[in-house]
Amino acid sequence: xxxxxxxxxxxxxxxxxxxxxxxxxxxxxxxxxxxxxxxxxxxxxxxxxxxxxxxxxxxxxxxxxxxxxxxxxxxxxxxxxxxxxxxxxxxxxxxxxxxxxxxxxxxxxxxxxxxxxxxxxxxxxxxxxxxxxxxxxxxxxxxxxxxxxxxxxxxxxxxxxxxxxxxxxxxxxxxxxxxxxxxxxxxxxxxxxxxxxxxxxxxxxxxxxxxxxxxxxxxxxxxxxxxxxxxxxxxxxxxxxxxxxxxxxxxxxxxxxxxxxxxxxxxxxxxxxxxxxxxxxxxxxxxxxxxxxxxxxxxxxxxxxxxxxxxxxxxxxxxxxxxxxxxxxxxxxxxxxx
Numbered sequence: 001x002x003x004x005x006x007x008x009x010x011x012x013x014x015x016x017x018x019x020x021x022x023x024x025x026x027x028x029x030x031x032x033x034x035x036x037x038x039x040x041x042x043x044x045x046x047x048x049x050x051x052x053x054x055x056x057x058x059x060x061x062x063x064x065x066x067x068x069x070x071x072x073x074x075x076x077x078x079x080x081x082x083x084x085x086x087x088x089x090x091x092x093x094x095x096x097x098x099x100x101x102x103x104x105x106x107x108x109x110x111x112x113x114x115x116x117x118x119x120x121x122x123x124x125x126x127x128x129x130x131x132x133x134x135x136x137x138x139x140x141x142x143x144x145x146x147x148x149x150x151x152x153x154x155x156x157x158x159x160x161x162x163x164x165x166x167x168x169x170x171x172x173x174x175x176x177x178x179x180x181x182x183x184x185x186x187x188x189x190x191x192x193x194x195x196x197x198x199x200x201x202x203x204x205x206x207x208x209x210x211x212x213x214x215x216x217x218x219x220x221x222x223x224x225x226x227x228x229x230x231x232x233x234x235x236x237x238x239x240x241x242x243x244x245x246x247x248x249x250x251x252x253x254x255x256x257x258x259x260x261x262x263x264x265x266x267x268x269x270x271x272x273x274x275x276x277x278x279x280x281x282x283x284x285x286x287x288x289x290x291x292x293x294x295x296x297x298x299x300x301x302x303x304x305x306x307x308x309x310x311x312x313x314x315x316x317x318x319x320x321x322x323x324x325x326x327x328x329x330x331x332x333x334x335x336x337x338x
Contacts, residue, residue, distance in 0.1 A: 019046065022091065034091065038061075048082075051066070128186075138154055138155060140296035148302065191223050191247065195327040196329060203328045214270075215269060225318070246309060253321050
């Protein structure tokens with residue numbers, strides 16, 4: 001999947017914000033903030049919000065359509081909306097930020113839902129497609145380079161459906177891009193999104209008072225602030241960029257330092273004991289516990305090179321990883337799950 005910037009709608013020369021933009025997964029944190037930023041852009045005439053839940057507050061230019069991505073008819077429903085609303089760009093953000101108890105539903109939403117989105121994009125002949133992904137798809141592996149580039153093999157987490165669903169959805173989008181070179185398809189692989197309003201697997205792990213770690217391991221981590229994540233989305237839409245892009249904040253932190261910043265006590269455990277502890281925590285309803293299937297992310301670093309996003313998207317993070325960790329909402333505060 002080559003990286004390029006190409007001609008697209010609304011800008012004539014391929015540079016410019018399309019007039020009508022659809023957001024699938026508009027109720028999540030990124031969807032809400034993206035809609036707010038687009039609504040303030042005089043070049044944007046219409047924002048089509050697609051989700052199960054309507055926007056929490058009215059925004060100018062936003063029209064809402066309730067769609068369940070798991071319904072067999074979702075592809076046709078979305079295609080009809082895109083055609084009627086004359087959407088030139090489609091942003092796909094409908095992914096969970098943490099595992100949910102119903103793993104089958106998560107698969108239906110993220111993988112089958114993505115297929116519905118792609119079928120609709122084909123039928124409506126959208127010219128720009130931007131997808132949210134995650135740097136977790138690279139997998140935590142002892143042979144990972146110190147800085148992972150976008151052409152690195154994606155290993156995922158072999159026993160984690162949470163990561164596996166996102167990797168499978170991304171593969172479908174990459175296949176779509178190869179089959180539809182006329183569409184500018186951008187996949188943004190975000191480091192963990194941490195900061196105000198972000199409630200997800202990593203924010204919970206860092207903020208719950210006590211957290212198991214792996215004895216003898218303290219890998220570096222990256223994070224990206226929600227404002228920087230939205231900046232990257234806006235740049236990909238505006239430029240009609242195509243390709244895969246790592247998106248992260250400046251700098252890195254050891255996991256131990258991130259836990260200290262959040263006032264969380266690290267409890268180093270041998271791998272098997274940590275695995276048993278995590279399974280027990282989830283078994284008694286402590287849903288914030290890191291899934292045992294993702295323990296390797298506490299063993300090996302997943303640190304990405306964001307040079308391509310800087311060069312192609314003009315992405316310049318305003319916040320460091322340290323600042324993103326410091327900005328996490330306190331447990332119990334109003335936050336958003338995606």
